Amino acid sequence: MHKTIDEYGKVEEKETALVEKEEKSPSMKQKLTASFIRVDGKDAKLAMAHMYVAFIALLLGGLAGLLQVLVRSGEFTLPLGIKIGYYQVLTVHGILLALILTTFFIMGFQIASISRTAGAFTNVQRKIGWTGFWLMLVGTAAAAAMVLLNKATVLYTFYAPLKAHWIFYLGLALVVVGSWLLCIMQILKYYRWKKENKGQTSPLLTYMAVVNSILWITCSLGVAVEVLFQLLPWSLGLVERVDILLSRTLFWYFGHALVYFWLLPAYMAWYVVVPKVIGGHIFSDALARLSFILFLLFSFPVGIHHQLTEPGIEGFWKFVQVVLTFFVVIPSLMTAFSLFATFEMRGRELGGKGVLGWFKNLPWGDARFLVPFIGMVAFIPGGAGGIVNASYQMNQLVHNTIWVTGHFHLTVATAVALTFFGVAFWLIPHLTGRTLTPKLNYLGNVSGILWGIGMLIMSLSMHLAGLLGAPRRSEYSTYGGAEMAYDWIPYQIAQAVGGTILFIAILVIMYIVVQLIWFAPKGEEEFPVATVAPGAEKTPAILENFKIWGVILVALIVFAYTMPIIDIISNSPAGSKGFMPW
Template identity: 60%
Template sequence: MNRLDSRLSLAHFYVAFSAIIVAGFFGLLQTMVRSEMIVLPSYINYYQLLTAHGVLMALVFTTFFIFGFLHACVVKTVGDFSVGTRRTAWIGFYLMLIGTVLGVIMIVIGEATVLYTFYAPLQASPFFYIALALLVVGTYFAGAADIYQYNKWRKANKGQTSPLLAFMTVATLVLWIIATIGVVATVLFQFIPWSLGLVDTINVTLSRSLFWYFGHPLVYFWLLPAYMAWYVMIPKIIGGKIFSDSLARLAFLLFILFSIPVGFHHQLLEPGISHGWKFFQVVLTFAVIIPSLMTAFSLFATFEVRGRNLGAKGLFGWFKKLPWKDVRFFAPFMGMLMFIPAGAGGIINASNQMNQVIHNTIWVTGHFHLTIGTTVALTFFGVSYWLIPYLNGRVLTKRVNGLGIYQTVLWLVGMSIMSLAMHYSGLLGNPRRTQVTNYNGHSVAEGWGAYETAMAVGGTLLLISLILYFVVLIYSAFYAPKGQEEFPIGEVMDAKLKVPSFLENWKVWIGIAVVLILFAYTVPIIDMIQHSPPGSKGFKFW
């Protein structure tokens, strides 16, 4: 990659790493407050910490890292950005950065203590909602640069199958653009007019539904870049090959279809939505298991074939042949393994009767810490260990690799302790989103003290791991020996098999997605609007 495009990706990564270290510190403070180990000074509100942790970790860290990664994948596979395309991508970066800074300022000064879900009737400063809009609009500019580059390659190479990484990048962006329609609609037409005083009331059910139209595919926006590393880069790192190009593309397309029209499964206990529509969206939610199982099959087929080629015998002999001492493999693979209990927890969350057991308990928080906090974070860590040196013209040294293994193990242990305590105490009724103030006449720590202490212990290990990660990244970016690190892109196991052309017919797949979305949401949203409380000034039907 040329230096100009490398700087673009690096700028995104530096913001992402800054966000995660601050978010980690706030997360530890939260656990210590809940366990009554510390008392916050009067000028800090617990819910400010909660909001900052969620926004910085779930939105800022992930979004900046993902777009830095996607830019690198596109440039590496379909060619350097032109001056105009690169300028568009930089505009996106600065809009995202301005939105991030403005949003964090609002949280710090106490004008946006609304959590990362910003549920109404909690109200923030209009500047917080404007900040969210700037962040999303910035991603549109960044995504436009990548999609334009992909289309440019296809026009110059008519009849040829596009590089798998570029295809996956576009699939991720298609999912993101369709999904953000919901959050853009609720921010622009509901929250901003409401926070500015242009309307007196807000349709709470509609705002939450539009948020979760975005909120669930947001999880797959986090996951698909991790899947890109699993499908394409891990095979190269272990010395194997991609099991199937066509299967990988189909899995990504199915994620677009099945991950967007499913937001109601986050609202199973909310009024204002009929049980029939909730049932329909739960069915679509469980359909997303299909591409997940396709991914698991493909990846473990790659591992087994590679192990057999190295002489592995027996049912699980190939497991021993994997490069466990290579952090580029070890960190993402640990993320894959932790996705198994994370997926099982997701099935429970989306199941009507079981959801009633864990609804609004800290079990749900534990689930998020397994998905984004473990699966996604560990994969992104593993990618950054080789990508940061690559972009800076340096190499991944043996010492950094060893420290990366330790950092990964620390993260695994800390997150396992924390998430296990969250899941188990959630089954006992431990509430989420709470401070240590009275809950049914008792403090949180009084009822679940041992579990809260375990969370604080896990959070401490996580912060230590983050500090180690941050130090290692600084060394890798600026002080590691100069050289050329590998950008691992795997080859297909059977390159003679032609990828079906319909897999790149975007009009068809986007059309199917739109039909599913319209079917799942049109009638419920009309009902929410028609039966909304009266009394708003202007924008009445909102």
């Protein structure tokens, strides 16, 4: 602690700041006095490699987002110098933020989490990991080059029969294969730990990372089949036609589980990290594991709820998947309960009285808590909107309107993103051997609050415009002066205001991240990992029996998809040739 302050050269000022902070947040005191278990240096290097890519993606993807909201407000056009179109910018935005930022951050975070809680990876495992990282990076560069050359303006969902250059698909395939290697690295480590610690319950963070790795491999199989067996041969000219509905169904088998792949690492932070940050305990180890297993199971037999308004899929099977979709309500309610129980217990421990008095005792000044907390709050309307989207008939009112964009900017782009930033604020200094100073902590809070305000404005106006019919993924247009389209314009201007605030938040975050990587004072930053409350019951061993869960998972997938896929293949029209209408 003192060393940190010495390096600053402003001893008195900093000490006051720290004392204030200690009063506000008792956990800060522990943080500054304890010595911590650190992530192994070699593992830290691998994790950090992912962080660099993730945050470069954030900056560029965020810039693309800013351009989009400005153009769609109708008040701006892309400068003539930029020979790049709206949909190209949109493709960049979607790919960099939804696929690259998320995948790289998640892999980095999970590797660090496993190394921290189950010990260092072996050299072989680490080699597998580095191979995966480079494959993902090469793949990203290849796909990005094609997008920038305007050979792949197909958005991040790349729906056929829009046909991109084959290098684009190959790049995506490399990203997926690279991510598999990273997942295999994590799963290998987990089994080694189990072998070395027979009969013991695995560390919770490691377990959660492994569940998410299994989820990712299982879901990306769908998109891998689509890309490797359908789109790649088709774009290479080896086959002339592609089965459109099949490709979409494979995509959405992947695409919905993808959102849980984003969400579960945020839940890792919510269940295990945040309780430690506030000085509390894990509410229940067993329930946390159970909720992860339920998310794994109910991520898959549900993808068709993205295809409710499509021809060629029987209403009955759409409805079956709608019902299965709603099963995730159960682990979601469990999570909400656990989190607020942890908060309340800690708040009361600190002397909070009355029904809600405990609330003000939480460490509101600590960015590691406040920033993810804003994300949690956004997840409540995000989840509610999701219920509307998945509700079969109700989907027709909002499908492909900008309501949907508003929805996932609350879920992935706020709940998940803010949690990731809240994690980065301690994870990056932990990995680089620096510290989150009070000033950077303060800026972290500023970025979280800016994000919250910007997103409130942008997402709310997206939801409202969507209810009025405004389509998503569309350039500014007056639609021939139609009265209905005229009503959308004020909301589009509001989106530009919100989007601009969000971009400012991104700049603040980039400043913090750069500081934490290269300039913040050297020291030890804690990787917070909460433990279960004393006297908690032992976690049932069945939760670690992946054979059983694997069988149930496969059974659910087979049940939900066999009939629809047979229908699609046996009733399919002649496939489609490719189009490049951009």
